[in-house]
Amino acid sequence: MANEKIPYKIYLNESEMPKQWYNMRADMKTKPAPLLNPGTGKPMTAEELSVVFCKDLVEQELDNDTKYFDIPDEILSFYKMYRPSPLVRAYCLEEKLQTPAKIYYKFEGNNTSGSHKLNSAIAQAYYAKKQGLKGVTTETGAGQWGTALSMACAYLNLDCKVFMVKCSYEQKPFRREVMRTYGASVTPSPSMETEVGKRINAAHPGTTGSLGCAISEAVEVATKSEGYRYVLGSVLNQVLLHQSVIGLETKAAMDKYGIKPDLIIGCAGGGSNLGGLIAPFMGEKLRGEADYRFIAVEPASCPSFTRGVYAYDFCDTGMVCPLAKMYTLGSDFIPSPNHAGGLRFHGMSSTLSELYHEGLMEARAVNQTDVFEAAEYFARVEGILPAPESSHAIRVALDEAIRCRETGEEKTILFGLTGTGYFDLVAYQKYHDGTMTDYIPTDEELAQYRAKLPKV
């Protein structure tokens, strides 16, 4: 098909959909550093992790060697409800920009959760069900992950308890209602249902919560309730494994038409989308079979790659989770409240951190108002209203396409469009009203948080 005109949207046939997930770690010479037990400073064992996570997921988390994992049939069936997702050739954008670059994006927003999060949610829910559990607990900030997990649990008839950061619970009632539609129980965090929640409420009366606190509550409920485990939507190795379906589909669609990207761009909060999108391409690079440039895009207000340090740190602000080696701003770091979208996590996936550390990947930080400018431009030209998170990738893709116009290079640019912005219209409104501002932490601020990193 290499000579055919490339359609606006490439959809794989069901028979062409990936049947295995790809584990990038298997091709890495230096493996990502292991999770450490914060008490002993030693690598977490499978047994220790199994208190918090499902058995099969612990195996996936610790396995640095198996290259491919079969996707169970039940998950494949679920994937077929909303996958394959389209790989879109951005003809309209190219024309509007008058760029010789060829622009493609993989659009993961065509499902009710509105993002790629569903790819891992169904996998984690499936393994919980397989283990005979009653349910799972999790936290959610903006709500994409909570929505995705609610959908997966509804499908498998599994109980789903979501701790939602209180300010989001109150400010994003629609996300909450979607979760309720899928039968999840949604509790504003900090709550009075957990010890840690009670402690935080007592210490900070009237607090509107944080992601770190919600994680601690969800973990507490999972470990104290019979038949429950905790699940997480990003950062972990297992999540990147499940999300590799994004990259595998993208690569299969590109191969079908003989397309080879020069530049692959994704937004990066904890790394779930970026790690999934780049997986098979990075695999080729690691094996020396092909070369690609990868760019991780993060908010200037939460710049873990570009201004963080590569060190062991807690994954949560409550410091109950294992230590992970990653690019981090410090587990106390919380982005300025004027930051509108997601991508608020203080650290970054260990796998991606190692790849970045080795120079296999680049990173770029972008300002919020520039991101929304790109979002609105994209919406008008390509029709899709993008999520603020995804719009970080759009910003850099536009910048690169404009650079191609200036240099005349016919580069092929691929970026991940992780989701839609239907539940982010308060942020869009701020942008339209001119009340959106940028915030870049000072070096002094970052140094304060860095000083509190655990000594390992």
Next chain:
Amino acid sequence: MANEKIPYKIYLNESEMPKQWYNMRADMKTKPAPLLNPGTGKPMTAEELSVVFCKDLVEQELDNDTKYFDIPDEILSFYKMYRPSPLVRAYCLEEKLQTPAKIYYKFEGNNTSGSHKLNSAIAQAYYAKKQGLKGVTTETGAGQWGTALSMACAYLNLDCKVFMVKCSYEQKPFRREVMRTYGASVTPSPSMETEVGKRINAAHPGTTGSLGCAISEAVEVATKSEGYRYVLGSVLNQVLLHQSVIGLETKAAMDKYGIKPDLIIGCAGGGSNLGGLIAPFMGEKLRGEADYRFIAVEPASCPSFTRGVYAYDFCDTGMVCPLAKMYTLGSDFIPSPNHAGGLRFHGMSSTLSELYHEGLMEARAVNQTDVFEAAEYFARVEGILPAPESSHAIRVALDEAIRCRETGEEKTILFGLTGTGYFDLVAYQKYHDGTMTDYIPTDEELAQYRAKLPKV
């Protein structure tokens, strides 16, 4: 391909997409009754209509004979940004219901306007542009149509003035922000920008507006402004013509796999979706080539087909528009405020009215709470969060599939899933909270409005 396993989602290739719209009226023995000039009682001429509508659209509106209209290349390109839409085989629903019925739905929600409205919005905007106009005006209630038109106008660089019913403007700020993202000006109606708006505001201080009033404002601005025309998202023949793309794609996808539906179900407000979905199937029925059952589903709170009369009536409450012969409840009829979704129009497309009158189509009215029960059930099983409007069709599709379980009949059911419910979560919340109620107008109420029908 007839013997292949039918995939979860059938996507046509771009080369298989329809290149012409189909005009159902050409195959009707009795044509829909013409629009009448309310002053003279005589059929509206092209010249009269051209004051309000674009030239090419007037031709399409009045043409009862041309069977196929070529879709202009510019519109085809735009369609390729979000079409073909998937025809989904509802395997999960069938299994959950344990029904021998085979269920398919055509999903039109995978675009930022969230509904099928975009199919006609781009066509109407295109003809306005072609005529060299500066812009278009329209009204919107729930906001799907206004959003779709804003997207189409942004693409073609055309000005777009939307009059949004004031209560929706205030209660649905997110819809408003989407329109602003696409560069439309959105004015709450009744406004102080038009004569009719000033009159209504003076007569009813503090009124939160109605669709009928917003139509009158949009028409006034279109006719009084140089280089503007008025566009409408439903009811008109031209809209059904453009929406035939839904049915044509559906039929092409079904033919490809040798599928023949027994029963075709669609929700009906003004008739845009239903008229589009059934078009090529009804064509076969009209020509005696095949037989199908068609069911129009309407809210019990606004039952124009099932409890209205077939008569000439005004299309707007302001009585400035032409008279149309249709099933109507009377142009003063406004559904009870407890009715949550769209489908609030007092009348019905003239074309569909004639088909219903001849017994070629059935109609069924359903209660709001039953509709939301079906919506939630569908969301949990099939993953998609449906719009309240679309959920009327889901309700009847479920009822029919359950009937098949009881009778053992292996019927093939097709329904239109017109859009997503992301902007209708206030209604979902009412349903979850148990505060949603049903309202069925009494015979006495309906008789009051009927008594005010114009004498023609």
